Amino acid sequence: MRLMGLVHTPARRVARHPLRWSGAALVALALAVAGCGGSSASSPGTASSGTPKSGGTFTILANSAFGVADPAQNYTLEEWQLLIDTHNGLTGFAMVGGVPGTKIVPDLATSIPQPTNGGKTYVFHIRRGIKFSNGQTLKPSDFVTTFERQFTVPGPTAFYSDIVGASACSTKGCNLSKGVVANDSAYTLTINLTQPDAEIMDQLALPFAYAVPASTPLKLLGNNVPPGTGPYMWKSYNPNTEAVLVRNPYFHVWNKVAEPAGYPNEIIEKYGLQVSDEVTEVENGEANEVFDGDQIPSDQLSQLNSAKYTDQVHVNTLTADWYFALNTKQPPFNNLEARQAINYAANRSAYVKIAGGPQLAVPACQILPPNFPSYKAYCPYTTGAQTVWSAPNLAKAKALVKASGTAGDKVVVDGTNDQVGAALVQQMVSDLNSIGYKATPQLLTAAVQYPFVQNSTNSAKWNVGWSAWYQDYPAPADFLNVLLGCGSIHPNSDASPNIAAYCDPSTQSQINKAESEEATDPSAAAALWTQIDHEDTNAAPWVDMYNPKQIDFLSKDVHGYEWNPQWYILIDQLWQS
């Protein structure tokens, strides 16, 4: 997912995910993730002290709300962190901290089914005796509404477009009777796909696929959240003031790993404060958490370095990239040597400083982030060893510019006009000028910038475009196919995530092969993804700057901190002393 925000605490404003890509097959990938827990001021993944106790109100402070609350459409982690406490899907990511949190576990289904029909059919057995927060009993047919709403509301992704019948769905209507077959007597749900999709279990674990009652209207519900099956339910949501979650009286634990009971009696997320005020309130114990998508100002980062906050600050590495896409359809970066030149010249330590320093960002050269399936450290654009970036190689960069014949070309660097965005752009302008280009900045508001650089009608107006990408779920295709696959180029669309418009047919055929091998030979597929990552890095469609880290700042009385690589902070697992 694309998250537009700032490095150490990325703002969770997520752009539309405009994909029509068939998911890669990576059933075992979640298990293969290594070291996703990151680091923390206290301990990686988890931090707790004493005996957990239930009760109290947990208050989160966020600068702004997450927009429309309908789970069929909302694509922000800000709401997802709440939705995982109020709703459930057929599958889920284990609600625990660290590496195990990437594991797919059965949630409303009793088990993870093996595919049949050549990988195109999955039969789920639905748990009995589970009720929605309005008292209705969960039935398999409720899921039909869930999936149909993805096309009628509509949802922001194409994750479920391989379901049989989905291609005929639109906002006017949808009939998935052949693609999602519910048997309320046998309590089974059969999902039929048009082609095998090994990422389907990851996609079913996302909030888009969470169960809602069959009576839920097929149109957008705005700020009303339909009933769910989780330990909490939505009492109210007003994007100008607050969201309030209270306990769901009908909830009982059916799989502790998929959906444990929560500790607070009430979870409130308040909106509208300046981030500096949020930090002050949490410091003073007037609230419990600064929303992790809000950027803590540099001034207050200095305060958080104080020893007295050591137990309250948690820093974790994110599986995300902050990068500049190079427009491969326009000179000078339709030239491989020119693209490699700026990769050699990019002063990644400067970008890291803009991000808040080495404790909040790690320099990067390659597409896949560290601690991600198939990641193998690789950095050809540095001095010294080609695994970790150490310093720019200006001599090599200048030689490549000369060889490319692009010296003196005008280059427009496009980015956002917020403070960090503008700083990154100005540093890139400086890097480009240092190797002989005539670079100028082009700063747009964040709401304009992302669709602007995606739309090919603007291709002649920029050469280098800032972007950032955070995983939807732990699968290499979520980076390598979504961001650099040929199928992710949608001409004249504001939703074309391959911003560089980079398409190499031979690499694409390898992507296709890796996706098909995931079901049959996962280790071969993993090795192939690694190879694709390195080949894409050599082709230099981006200047990858760094992988960001994230800060969670909690009040002193909060315990039980757990950091899940998929959902980040697990709010309902926190308890207050």
Add this chain to the structure above:
Amino acid sequence: MATLLEQVGPESTEPDTGLRPEIVGRNPWALAARRLRRNRIALAALILFLLIVLMSFLAPVYAHDVAHIGNPLAPNLNGTTVAGGKVVPVMQEGTGGLHLGETPIGPTWDPHHYFLGADDLGRDVASLLLYGGRSSLQIGISSAIICCAVATLLALIAGFFGGIVDAVVSRIMDIIWAFPVYLLAICIATELLTHSNGIPVGPLKISADNLWVPTFIIAFAYVSYVYRPIRGQVLSVVRKEFVEAAIAQGASNLRLMFSEILPNVVSTVIVLLPLMIATNILTESALSFLSVGVQPPNVSWGVIIGDGEDLLYTRPWVSLAPGIMIVLTVLALNVFGDGIRDALDPRAKLRVDG
């Protein structure tokens, strides 16, 4: 000011002819200049303003010859400087257990080494302050001149012709008056910014990083503010006897407007000019603070204040220094503007004081 006369006093050197003392007309501009020279506060304000202008336009001299910086507008995140006799990094990693954040160096009070410290890109704030002053003053002065010139012309036309012409021009001014300045600026700036090669306007191409963009936006936004008082003046002057006399002599409309009426309203324009410069500098700062005014790599005082917003506690001088410059400049222009008003129209002062 054709009616302004002053009786010659004892200092007259005319020979005594034994007749009644001769009444001699004196140039009203000379009288105004004499009154202005006697207003020491206004003169001090003028000197302060000129000093700020001089300092700002010497920015390259300071940056290159004093601070020894190659390109003061380029980031210097990995640079070093000298503070307390030691070589130190310009950007300093956070201390304490977590080492979170990078803080730019604070003021060294050494003109050769980051006198006012660095901003979040490691740039010398003192140099930026002077370069920013150039942009702010250029935009403020240029937009005020354009604004006053256009408003005066429109006021002359509307006031002189009256009727439908006056109604149309005045309603257009009302619309501009009603339009939110900042919304207008954001719309125009966004449109320009998405045209990297600039938007062609006749033979010119206007690009977003051109200082004339905020200049014209601000000038346009404030035309109606200047238009209204000048039109009122024109309406009162156009019915004076000397205008009727000129009409009786067969003077053309152009001659009436520019030779008879304009000289009698120009003092109002002159009084408004410094006040508009001050207002426009403030507006430019606000627009730049909102990222829709001056665009990188250029800087202005508003841009620097915005850059320092996240450093208010640890590095307050990043925002304070341009803030102080804005206050001093606006204060100087307002005091000087009052002085000009008093000099050109002492009766107004009497009315105010009385």
